[in-house]
Amino acid sequence: LNIALLAGDGIGPEVIDQAVKVSDAVAAKFGHEINWTPALTGAAAIDAVGEPYPDATHEVCVAADAVLFGAIGHPRFDNDPSAKVRPEQGLLKMRQKLGLFANVRPTFTFPSLIDKSPLKRERIEGTDLVFLRELTGGIYFGKRGREDNDNTAYDTCTYTRAEVERLARKGFEMAMQRSKKLCCVDKANVLETSRLWRETVQNLEKEYPEVQVSYEFVDAVAMRLVQWPNSYDVLITENLFGDILTDEASVISGSMGLMPSASLGEKTSLFEPIHGSYPQAAGKDIANPLATVLSAAMMFETAFGLKDEAEAIREVVNKSLAEGVVTEDLADGGKAYKTSEVGDWLA
Amino acid sequence: LNIALLAGDGIGPEVIDQAVKVSDAVAAKFGHEINWTPALTGAAAIDAVGEPYPDATHEVCVAADAVLFGAIGHPRFDNDPSAKVRPEQGLLKMRQKLGLFANVRPTFTFPSLIDKSPLKRERIEGTDLVFLRELTGGIYFGKRGREDNDNTAYDTCTYTRAEVERLARKGFEMAMQRSKKLCCVDKANVLETSRLWRETVQNLEKEYPEVQVSYEFVDAVAMRLVQWPNSYDVLITENLFGDILTDEASVISGSMGLMPSASLGEKTSLFEPIHGSYPQAAGKDIANPLATVLSAAMMFETAFGLKDEAEAIREVVNKSLAEGVVTEDLADGGKAYKTSEVGDWLA
Ligand SMILES: CC(C)[C@H](C(=O)O)[C@@H](O)C(=O)O
Numbered sequence: 001l002n003i004a005l006l007a008g009d010g011i012g013p014e015v016i017d018q019a020v021k022v023s024d025a026v027a028a029k030f031g032h033e034i035n036w037t038p039a040l041t042g043a044a045a046i047d048a049v050g051e052p053y054p055d056a057t058h059e060v061c062v063a064a065d066a067v068l069f070g071a072i073g074h075p076r077f078d079n080d081p082s083a084k085v086r087p088e089q090g091l092l093k094m095r096q097k098l099g100l101f102a103n104v105r106p107t108f109t110f111p112s113l114i115d116k117s118p119l120k121r122e123r124i125e126g127t128d129l130v131f132l133r134e135l136t137g138g139i140y141f142g143k144r145g146r147e148d149n150d151n152t153a154y155d156t157c158t159y160t161r162a163e164v165e166r167l168a169r170k171g172f173e174m175a176m177q178r179s180k181k182l183c184c185v186d187k188a189n190v191l192e193t194s195r196l197w198r199e200t201v202q203n204l205e206k207e208y209p210e211v212q213v214s215y216e217f218v219d220a221v222a223m224r225l226v227q228w229p230n231s232y233d234v235l236i237t238e239n240l241f242g243d244i245l246t247d248e249a250s251v252i253s254g255s256m257g258l259m260p261s262a263s264l265g266e267k268t269s270l271f272e273p274i275h276g277s278y279p280q281a282a283g284k285d286i287a288n289p290l291a292t293v294l295s296a297a298m299m300f301e302t303a304f305g306l307k308d309e310a311e312a313i314r315e316v317v318n319k320s321l322a323e324g325v326v327t328e329d330l331a332d333g334g335k336a337y338k339t340s341e342v343g344d345w346l347a
Numbered sequence: 348l349n350i351a352l353l354a355g356d357g358i359g360p361e362v363i364d365q366a367v368k369v370s371d372a373v374a375a376k377f378g379h380e381i382n383w384t385p386a387l388t389g390a391a392a393i394d395a396v397g398e399p400y401p402d403a404t405h406e407v408c409v410a411a412d413a414v415l416f417g418a419i420g421h422p423r424f425d426n427d428p429s430a431k432v433r434p435e436q437g438l439l440k441m442r443q444k445l446g447l448f449a450n451v452r453p454t455f456t457f458p459s460l461i462d463k464s465p466l467k468r469e470r471i472e473g474t475d476l477v478f479l480r481e482l483t484g485g486i487y488f489g490k491r492g493r494e495d496n497d498n499t500a501y502d503t504c505t506y507t508r509a510e511v512e513r514l515a516r517k518g519f520e521m522a523m524q525r526s527k528k529l530c531c532v533d534k535a536n537v538l539e540t541s542r543l544w545r546e547t548v549q550n551l552e553k554e555y556p557e558v559q560v561s562y563e564f565v566d567a568v569a570m571r572l573v574q575w576p577n578s579y580d581v582l583i584t585e586n587l588f589g590d591i592l593t594d595e596a597s598v599i600s601g602s603m604g605l606m607p608s609a610s611l612g613e614k615t616s617l618f619e620p621i622h623g624s625y626p627q628a629a630g631k632d633i634a635n636p637l638a639t640v641l642s643a644a645m646m647f648e649t650a651f652g653l654k655d656e657a658e659a660i661r662e663v664v665n666k667s668l669a670e671g672v673v674t675e676d677l678a679d680g681g682k683a684y685k686t687s688e689v690g691d692w693l694a
């Protein structure tokens with residue numbers, strides 16, 4: 001298994017280390033061999049070569065069968081609107097150049113952690129939804145700039161029918177494998193791009209007659225996600241709405257540090273925890289590695305079709321939670337294990 | 348007091364009726380006289396004159412000192428992406444023509460209703476935040492259309508420095524009257540318009556040295572709003588982010604039917620409940636009128652500077668909650684009063 005390893009910034013390297021340990025252990029057990037090829041990205045890459053997603057890194061990713069990614073971002077760029085190079089640009093360039101058009105973000109609850117949620121138990125019990133966020137189009141990649149002596153700024157949101165259809169098809173397929181419920185999230189009462197989304201999804205309905213499709217406005221979904229998250233199953237949406245809603249949804253489980261994600265593409269696919277680079281914790285060996293470990297599980301399953309391997313990882317993660325082998329964010333007054341100790345235990 | 352009365356669609360007319368009763372009662376008590384001038388809007392206006400915001404209605408609004416508004420929207424337009432005239436267009440046209448650039452949306456909890464929230468009590472106790480959403484710019488009003496044989500759609504988000512500054516100043520002023528904390532919500536790591544927002548707000552900081560300003564990305568705010576809503580006070584944001592986040596925030600209190608709003612403008616100001624037209628309940632005399640009644644309170648205070656009158660309305664609303672004179676959504680197994688009965692009681 002050829003895997004590109006992009007640790008990135010902040011706690012990235014630490015959590016990635018644990019995912020590597022666990023992946024190697026599971027590979028050994030099931031008789032696979034993993035070739036890890038590390039490459040630079042994010043602020044770390046800016047410091048080393050002046051670019052957040054260097055060509056050399058791109059080569060490594062293209063050559064690999066999958067990419068395991070840590071986190072990107074550094075506070076020194078955050079409050080400087082004039083910074084010329086930003087770590088986030090690396091992320092966006094990577095998504096675009098690798099054609100990672102579908103970001104898959106499951107949100108589910110862990111029975112043992114359900115009371116950590118800010119939401120009441122009865123509202124979230126049984127929640128098991130998945131967002132499919134379009135990742136290489138929309139206002140993220142449209143034309144933008146300034147006019148009128150820098151006094152006017154603009155950004156353009158663009159979608160083609162083909163881009164929408166590609167993402168929507170994945171949504172229908174995923175719905176077929178789950179409960180056959182699909183929600184198309186848009187703002188078709190205002191935006192032309194949303195009307196194209198709605199139109200395109202409506203046209204696909206006849207190809208998937210078993211799937212029950214609902215169309216909801218993004219503002220209504222932002223509301224209902226908190227009110228009744230377990231009323232959703234598969235949700236598809238454009239890039240910016242997906243950014244906002246998937247982060248909102250990540251709160252439901254009460255344990256952002258546990259949520260994995262996959263980004264499916266034309267050239268390869270990429271797996272990463274949904275949490276950020278958490279710079280305050282960097283280097284302290286305290287960050288929760290489980291989201292990254294569970295991202296590795298998604299990688300085994302999605303990129304390599306290795307379901308048992310993925311299941312083995314999920315099982316040992318559940319066991320660590322049940323036995324309290326957890327980092328401080330989940331320790332609840334009990335013993336707090338180090339990041340590396342959790343990784344060792346899981347491996 | 349010259350007030351334009353736009354009842355609109357769905358439950359709009361019913362809830363507006365109660366706000367009129369209560370306003371008239373408070374006016375009589377404090378020695379004011381109200382001239383109500385009704386005018387058509389929404390689907391009701393489309394049916395009558397083919398337009399959701401007719402010129403005649405605009406004249407009425409411009410001539411009035413304030414506008415009291417019910418709700419807009421009808422399901423027969425919702426799933427028809429090709430409909431040529433939509434009720435929502437009326438809303439947008441009204442906002443634009445009246446220059447209603449600042450939408451003020453408070454979110455607070457009612458001690459007696461706090462357990463209705465999907466969020467846990469300890470997360471929301473003490474929440475008292477207010478969003479200032481820019482309402483006449485951004486992607487709502489930029490150029491949009493189709494190209495390439497209808498196969499490509501685009502929407503443009505535009506902001507001028509003057510538009511941002513006007514809204515931001517209101518935010519700073521509101522922060523000065525509250526806890527001197529201001530959060531600027533944007534997506535400056537991606538969008539040029541957001542960078543203009545951040546720049547403009549940063550430039551204003553020196554004029555309001557006492558206000559402590561934070562800058563947060565919209566995705567992070569979507570998360571923290573659910574995690575720790577009471578960590579926020581005044582939040583300013585552009586039109587679309589405001590649409591999504593204010594609806595999300597409305598869930599916090601557990602009683603969307605109670606949340607009022609104001610839209611401040613150049614020509615007049617408008618007051619409306621944040622809930623929609625709730626067509627399923629239309630004509631049944633069951634809708635909760637309190638959000639509209641509390642919007643009337645905001646009107647007395649904001650449009651006419653009549654604080655005692657506003658306070659009197661808020662007090663009687665609290666009393667109705669405490670004594671259980673409430674509609675079915677709040678009845679909790681107790682007696683459910685009709686919309687009109689609640690209005691009578693309050694008046
Ligand atoms: C860092 C940022 C550009 C990125 C995005 O907005 O896509 C992040 O929020 C994410 O969701 O991966």
Ligand SMILES: CC(C)[C@H](C(=O)O)[C@@H](O)C(=O)O
Nearest residue numbers: 189190219420435438439590
């Ligand atoms: C109906 C719709 C156009 C409107 C908006 O998006 O502004 C509504 O959601 C609102 O928030 O008032």
